[in-house]
Amino acid sequence: MPMEKTFNAAEAEPRIYAAWERAGAFAAGANASRDETFCIMIPPPNVTGSLHMGHAFNNTLQDILVRWHRMRGFDTLWQPGQDHAGIATQMVVERELARSQQPGRRELGREAFLGKVWEWKAQSGGRIVEQLKRLGASCDWSRNAFTMSGAPGAPEGEDGNFHDAVIKVFVDLHAKGLIYRGKRLVNWDPHFETAISDLEVENLEVAGHMWHFKYPLAGGETYLYREKDADGNVTFEERRDYISIATTRPETMLGDGAVAVHPSDERYAPIVGKLCEIPVGPKEHRRLIPIITDDYPDPAFGSGAVKITGAHDFNDYQVARRAGIPMYRLMDTKAQMRDDGLPYAEAAARAQEIATGSAFTEAEVDTLNLVPDELRGLDRMEARKRVVAQITGEGLAVTHQVVRTDKETGETTAETLPLVEAKPIMQPFGDRSKVVIEPMLTDQWFVDTAKIVQPAIDAVRDGRTTILPERDAKVYFHWLENIEPWCISRQLWWGHQIPVWYGLDLGAEGFRDDEGDGDLDEVELGRLLNEGGMLHRGDVHHCAAEFAAVVAAFRDSLADLPVPLSGARIVEVADKQAAIETLAASLAQYNISQDPTGLVYPVWRDPDVLDTWFSSGLWPIGTLGWPEPTPELARYFPTDVLVTGFDIIFFWVARMMMMQLAVTGEVPFHTVYVHALVRDEKGKKMSKSLGNVLDPLDLIDQYGADAVRFTLTAMAAMGRDLKLSEQRIAGYRNFGTKLWNATRFAEMNGVFDGGRAVTRPAPAHTVNRWIIGETARTRVAVDEALAQYRFNDAANALYAFVWGKVCDWYVEFAKPLFDGPEAEETRATMAWVLDQCLILCHPVMPFLTEELWAVTAPAAGRAKPLVHTDWPDYGPDLIDAAADREMTWVIGLIDEIRSARAQMGVPVGLKLPMVLVEADAAARDAWSANAPMIQRLARINSLTEAPAPKGSITIAAEGATYALPLEGVIDVAAEKTRLTKALEKLEKDMGGLRGRLNNPKFVDSAPDEVVEESREKLALGEEEAGRIRVALSRLADLG
């Protein structure tokens, strides 16, 4: 049965993929024939994710490397999996619950909600896996990993080691002092009410305002404010009783701890060290804050003076830390103005004491709510309006003159208005929640990255890990060398709960053992329950993989306490509130019964979970079974290549480097190939809001997975963004069809008949010898390209070979050969060449090639499916230089004749006789060996040796001149033009060559081979020019 005219991708792809899976073709170690391993860890897509172009690109490249190595016999593992995507998943499930009118997260409670998440995961979490299969990804799906596997509450089928790995690393790093808890400024998402990472923050330019306010100097003081130009001449001078501050966030003024100016700023030198007043809040409780110096303020920007609000701005935070300025938190977890704590008057009074030198602790400062009573509980935007109105009303806004012209009367009036500049400001938004992110001072867990970063830097510096392209290594270094502590806690439920338990701090300041007798009396008990340390969470905590393991640690920390508390039984309760109640009840009971055995010391677990990146940072070892010493871990770790997008070099790559080195002492992979972004055809980033997203699955439906893969591969120039257009994909779909039809031609001509085993033949005919050499060249080019991760070079080499050599020439040459004595060897050669095309193209176009592999199978069948077929290792030894030279000549001659015919307007179908005017021996041999092919392709019906007839056009080849008699047909003028043009081009080239060769400096200093090459080119050019001149003079006779 003859083959179809085209490959039916939609029908064949699922069938072929299923066959691969059935055969276990992608299993770790499948087709291994040597000891070396090759392992790639998939960058785990979000479990909520669906395949987008970036995934398609990323996974195509991985699949090429994996298939290539597997065919070469490496013990290959492509490890797939998904990460649990804390926020995204929680968001998706909450949305689902809302849509199906089920109780929400808080109503369900933690455990029940997590049950829902697992349910969702079971139903929808496999989507991206199915999509990757459509792309043809040859992952070992039997090993599919998940960063939440093995977590408490995970249903059957979700068992695994990942939870243990994550917890173990946390516990170990904590024990080494590399993880700590602290109050730091973090990105806070007020919608999800959790800390988020920088990666989850998008900075967008939005329309904003810059207000200018006057902070009056304390006690009515004044100073001479003076501006100077570059030469030191005074350009402006006035006596001021205030310092001018610009801000885009007036509501945060309530939490100001200082005003800072640059130490070099002479304008404010007179008032540095003095106090100024925050011009907002009840008049009688206005706070005074110091004017300090710091390098952060830019004297050229605004007034040069900056308000310092350490709890609400990252820059201010650094300044406040340097200067020991208190950081007053103004907002709650929903980013509304705080509504807790002491009344404003009391809080402000205490803050004032601090500003004037009273000692303070971080914890105390955090309890002080400096939001005026009437602003408490307001949305921050509403608070902003009121603050601005208040300051303006009081005349403390900086003003400027605005002149208005009445349109009707033409009268002008000058008005003094507050100075509010409308200007674009960069504002952070949560990439999931889309709400404005608030820098927030909260208690969080941090990895002390500064202590584990060095090995990660060293490993790339000394080449144990290579980052490609090279410039991305710079990004890596830059980020690691300026690394910030890594906030790893998230106020979410979906994730690995932090393995830390807290106890009430019974030894905290505020508790006194009055008698010093080590025994508790009632008064002391009472104090414990009130203002004492119990209200300070976090001072006592212990970390271990499970509750049982922290009990001993708590027992030790209770040992110092008075009897009988020191012997209290340690029990786990839900949270701090429960702990306080439990302890109180226990103490009250003790008070009555005096039975110390009933005393309990309640502890509760940290409710927070770990950042998803903390888990995915352990991806390389976690997926291989660590901390268990599995055979896979021993075999495949360290892994080989990580293929990933440039946007997560530091977030993920750097963290994997740091964590794997910290845990195992080894780099996780020896090469990181960083690819660029897939954009739309206009170069715009694909985004849902722009509507320019190309869905890879749509494209696969339309053009087939192979076309999509080939396109992405051909465009994968290292470090350069891809501008993807559908037209391009269609073009590569056509390429697949071309290969398909070349095979179809072969099939129709009996190439695959007769149960011929496909081995490399040793043909006699030049054409067959030549194409074998071309095949070898291509194999070398493809291997070299892939070894250097030059995917586009590999794709282009394949394209040029299959289309440009095999289809354009070899198949055409074969047609006449099938009628001659070389028919059999030509069939054998073509069978082999097409086989090689399939093998070499398979990593890029797996489906179509596998299909053709089956279609062309000899009667005895194939030894293995293409996916497991051995990759060839032949090389330049197969290149027959003589055949090469001869075929170059033949192709050149055919080109010449066709070109001349076309330009002379000779009808395509018309066969012409040709005259051999002169030829050397090589040219004669080349002709006679290939005459039927030349005649066929150039539409020549005979060759006779004779002087060039009148009215003929001249064909100049290397070593020979031919003529096509076209008397009556030929347009003398056109032929003259054609030849003159050719001659001019030649002359131009030769002019350059002569100029060079006549320059003694060139001959002296250029490499010998370059000089030699120039001479040869010149000689050849002169020969050809000679022939053309002869032809031209003949034409002149005629004309």
Next chain:
RNA sequence: GGGCGCGUAGCUCAGCGGUAGAGCACUACGUUGACAUCGUAGUGGUCACAGGUUCGAUCCCUGUCGCGCCCA
């Protein structure tokens, strides 16, 4: 403002010391033993600009001008 890139044929891009290539598009012709998702031939480039290094620069260096991305 800092960093990293990029300006090569109409478009998308390779090349990166020896006088420019591909694919697509375009034009003309064309159903020749597979392929119209095709074939044949062709048009099209002071390699952004200005200096410098060199026997020689699209390629290396410096500067200018445009554009993009990342970080502030």
